[in-house]
Amino acid sequence: MKVLVATEKPFAAVAVEGIRKVMDEAGYELLLLEKYQSKEQLLEAMADVDALIVRSDKVDAEVINAAGNLKIVVRAGAGYDNVDLQAATARGICVENTPGQNSNAVAELVFGLAVMAVRNGYNGTSGSELKEKTLGIHAFGQVGRNVARIAKGFGMEVSALDPFCPDEVMAEAGVKPVHSVESLYADNKIVSLHIPATDATRRSVGRDLITLMPKGGVLINTARKEVIDEEGLAQALEQRPDIKYVADVKPDNADELTARFGDRVFFTPKKMGAQTSEANINAGIAAARQIVDFLNNGVDTFRVNK
Numbered sequence: 001m002k003v004l005v006a007t008e009k010p011f012a013a014v015a016v017e018g019i020r021k022v023m024d025e026a027g028y029e030l031l032l033l034e035k036y037q038s039k040e041q042l043l044e045a046m047a048d049v050d051a052l053i054v055r056s057d058k059v060d061a062e063v064i065n066a067a068g069n070l071k072i073v074v075r076a077g078a079g080y081d082n083v084d085l086q087a088a089t090a091r092g093i094c095v096e097n098t099p100g101q102n103s104n105a106v107a108e109l110v111f112g113l114a115v116m117a118v119r120n121g122y123n124g125t126s127g128s129e130l131k132e133k134t135l136g137i138h139a140f141g142q143v144g145r146n147v148a149r150i151a152k153g154f155g156m157e158v159s160a161l162d163p164f165c166p167d168e169v170m171a172e173a174g175v176k177p178v179h180s181v182e183s184l185y186a187d188n189k190i191v192s193l194h195i196p197a198t199d200a201t202r203r204s205v206g207r208d209l210i211t212l213m214p215k216g217g218v219l220i221n222t223a224r225k226e227v228i229d230e231e232g233l234a235q236a237l238e239q240r241p242d243i244k245y246v247a248d249v250k251p252d253n254a255d256e257l258t259a260r261f262g263d264r265v266f267f268t269p270k271k272m273g274a275q276t277s278e279a280n281i282n283a284g285i286a287a288a289r290q291i292v293d294f295l296n297n298g299v300d301t302f303r304v305n306k
């Protein structure tokens with residue numbers, strides 16, 4: 001079996017070694033395509049592979065159909081909005097993710113961004129502390145739960161909105177369940193976004209919600225740029241000079257926002273949330289094991305296109 005790891009943003013070398021070990025033990029061949037510059041390179045590398053491991057790499061119908069032998073695609077990470085599920089399903093190809101494997105890394109970055117925002121980008125002026133401030137978590141999945149755990153350590157008051165998560169789960173984590181999106185934004189000084197990019201969530205956070213935030217509100221996005229209505233965000237920042245937006249997922253209008261709003265906005269140059277050795281090892285090796293388990297034993301526990 002041939003397994004291709006195709007990563008525009010590569011895993012740490014130690015994670016690749018871990019993946020290689022899993023493949024060697026299974027008697028599979030590992031092909032590596034890192035930092036590729038064009039889709040053509042990816043299409044070429046797909047030619048006779050049986051399995052594919054990617055991160056945020058775009059796996060569209062053309063990529064899927066470039067591999068006649070392809071049986072499984074594993075997105076080493078949580079969000080699989082980069083994979084064309086319909087095209088994969090049409091060919092009977094299994095698509096999986098590795099939920100939870102990189103979530104602590106993303107959650108820790110939320111606090112990197114939060115501290116930077118409330119300390120005014122370390123510009124020498126007096127900022128504020130996170131202790132006793134309100135934090136609203138928009139979606140209480142694996143990352144949201146890690147954010148809540150860390151926020152408790154900071155002494156924050158934490159609430160969360162997630163129609164798919166029972167109130168008891170939040171209560172057990174010491175988190176107040178919120179049932180309206182308006183309340184989540186109106187009642188929390190800091191809001192951290194963790195919703196996936198789906199048809200229901202794309203452009204769902206815009207001016208109306210952002211301007212509900214209390215004075216000095218900070219919106220943190222380590223999820224997906226697509227969930228923000230970028231025009232609405234610009235309008236909200238214009239209307240409310242006290243609000244800040246910090247993101248690990250650079251919006252398409254980043255340059256415009258930076259020119260207009262200066263240090264009230266901040267974007268990491270590349271998506272860095274899951275870019276730790278630990279997260280790479282966890283997600284990369286989980287992906288490798290899931291492939292072996294699927295190809296050898298038909299196990300598809302983490303299949304997302306059932």
Ligand code: 3PG
Binds near residue numbers: 080274
């Ligand atoms: C995820 O969905 O797992 C995170 O957004 C991390 O994505 P990345 O592996 O492309 O950094």
